[in-house]
Amino acid sequence: MKRLITALAVAMAMAMTASPHPAQAAAPSIHVGAMYEYAEPGKGALLKRVxxxxxxxxxxxxxxxxxxxxxxxxxQEIPVDTSGTAAAAGLIASPSRLIVPAQGQQATRLLVQGDRSTERYYRVRFVPVLPQSEDEFALTDAQRDDYRNELSAGVNVLTGYGVFVIVHPDQARYDVQTETHDSHVQLRNAGNTTVVLDDIRQCSAQDKAAKCSPSRKVHLLPGRTERFARSAGHLHRFQIVEGDSRKDVLLTR
Known part of the structure; x- marks a missing residue:
């Protein structure tokens, strides 16, 4: 891996040297795809492309x-050691540092380790940085200086992205309970793992061709509830996603 990082760093430095417009402002722009990732029971790794x-x-x-x-x-958020040296860590990234060339991509694996008797949650941040001398990007001082000079003048903050990872327990149990009241319908997750209420829309009960509200998605964690107001003029439609299973739901007055 160190050889790959070094080769990419050298290629980057050569590309900057060969640029016909060395004074032109430049900046990276990263994208990480879906903002939610799910480690299903028995799945120990997720591949995330940047x-x-x-x-x-x-x-x-x-x-x-x-x-x-x-x-x-x-x-609360508790920082996790991403170096891979902590055997008890629940989620680690390998590698935890990426060099992504312009108009290119790299990938990291998110590895699930340790106990999976209960559901666990992680926030994974992909943060573009200006290489420092103590960073492990295998760059020389000259390469770091060249990179800083290449970036747009005045760039101090580079945009990063956060991804929410849900690690389902090995023995996942789905149990969504519905309670109907005069004013609302309540869904409660009585299971031990998150279910997704997907493509939630409120529509007119009289005119089915009328435009519905914008779609939204709710992650219903164990023990959590979601309420839907009951109205004679409106209905709610959505899907309950339990692992690989999808069920259509229609709530009317």
């Missing part, structure tokens, strides 16, 4: 935090 549509090489650091929810719905 694309760079900008005109400068992107040096990307992968940062992982475990999201822990309290009973009142609040949460």
């Amino acid at each position: 694309r760079n549509t900008g005109d400068a090489t992107a040096f990307v650091r992968v940062q992982i935090s475990e999201v822990r929810y309290a009973g009142d719905g609040t949460h």
Whole structure:
């Protein structure tokens, strides 16, 4: 892996040297695809591709935090060691640093380790950085200076992205319970793993051809509830996603 990083760094430096417009402003622009990823039972790795549509090489650091929810719905994020040296870590990135060439892509694997008796949650951030001397990008001082000079003048903050990873337990149990009241319908996740309420739309009950509300998606964590108001003039339609299973739901007055 170190040889690959070094080769990419050398290629980047040569490309900057050969540029016919060395003074032209440049900057990386990364994209990471879906904002939610799911590690299904028995699945121990997720492949995440990072694309760079900008005109400068992107040096990307992968940062992982475990999201822990309290009973009142609040949460805290606990940084996870992404180096792969901590055997008890729940999610690690390999590699945790990427060099993504302009108009190119690289990939990292998110590896699930440790106990999976309960569902766990992680926030994975892909952060473009300006290489520093202490970073492990295998760059010389001259290459780091060339890269900084290549970027747009005044660029201090590079845009990164966060991805939410849900690690389902090995023994996933789905149980969505529905309670109907005069004013609303309540869905409660009584299982031990997250279900997705997908493509939620509120539509007119009288005119089926009328335009519905914009679609939205809800991740219903274990123990959480979602309410839908009951109205004679409107209905709700959506899908309940439980792993690979999808079920159409129609809620009317």
